Amino acid sequence: MFSSIIAVLFSVVPGVEAMWSSAMLICLDAEYMIPLAIILNFAATVVFLEIVDRYGLPRKVESFIERKVNNRIKKFEKWFSRYAYVVIFILVGLPFTGVGSYTGAFIGRVLGLKKPLLFVSILLGIILSVTFSYMIIYGVNTIGIRCDYYK
Numbered sequence: 213m214f215s216s217i218i219a220v221l222f223s224v225v226p227g228v229e230a231m232w233s234s235a236m237l238i239c240l241d242a243e244y245m246i247p248l249a250i251i252l253n254f255a256a257t258v259v260f261l262e263i264v265d266r267y268g269l270p271r272k273v274e275s276f277i278e279r280k281v282n283n284r285i286k287k288f289e290k291w292f293s294r295y296a297y298v299v300i301f302i303l304v305g306l307p308f309t310g311v312g313s314y315t316g317a318f319i320g321r322v323l324g325l326k327k328p329l330l331f332v333s334i335l336l337g338i339i340l341s342v343t344f345s346y347m348i349i350y351g352v353n354t355i356g357i358r359c360d361y362y363k
Contacts, residue, residue, distance in 0.1 A: 216242040223249035224256035229312040231341040238349045250342060254335050257313040261330075264321050278322065296325055297333040304337025307344040313337065 219240060223233035230253035234246045304316035313334050320330040 216240050216245055220245050220249045220252060223253040226312070226314045229253050229314070229341070230338050231307060231312065231345045234342045235345045235349050238346060246342060250335075250338055253313055253338055254331075257317050257334055257338075258331065260314055261317045261321060261327070264318065296320075296323065297329050300325070300330065300333040301337045301340070304334055305340030305344070307341055307348065312341065 216237060219233050219236035219242070222228045222236065223230045230246075230249045233249045233253070237243060237245050237249060300316045300320050303311055303319070304313050316334050316337060317330070320333070
């Protein structure tokens, strides 16, 4: 039980997030705690975005990023305005370490996306990443490699 709680708490750690936390929970036979990991990861992302919005980035870094982003977005503005939330969803949902809900929230913040739709994209992306994690662990267990070493 203690290991399961630690695995759920890992869901708020950038880079680990709900995807790898859920993989640990599956290995611990605590799949019932995966929704809690998703909720904690999403809540931590919302708090992160609020902190970024409230305290902001250092002005020089923020203006540099916006200037670079705006120059590129002007070229693809029509495409980007149509697909930005889908791109954030896919970015968060892909099973790569270091690219997850915090990165998606930061990119959405820098690009000036509307918070409600950004939050929906991030939440759906988290759910997609957990689905990928489940398929990876299920596949590993199916071929005979067990992940019992967490117990």
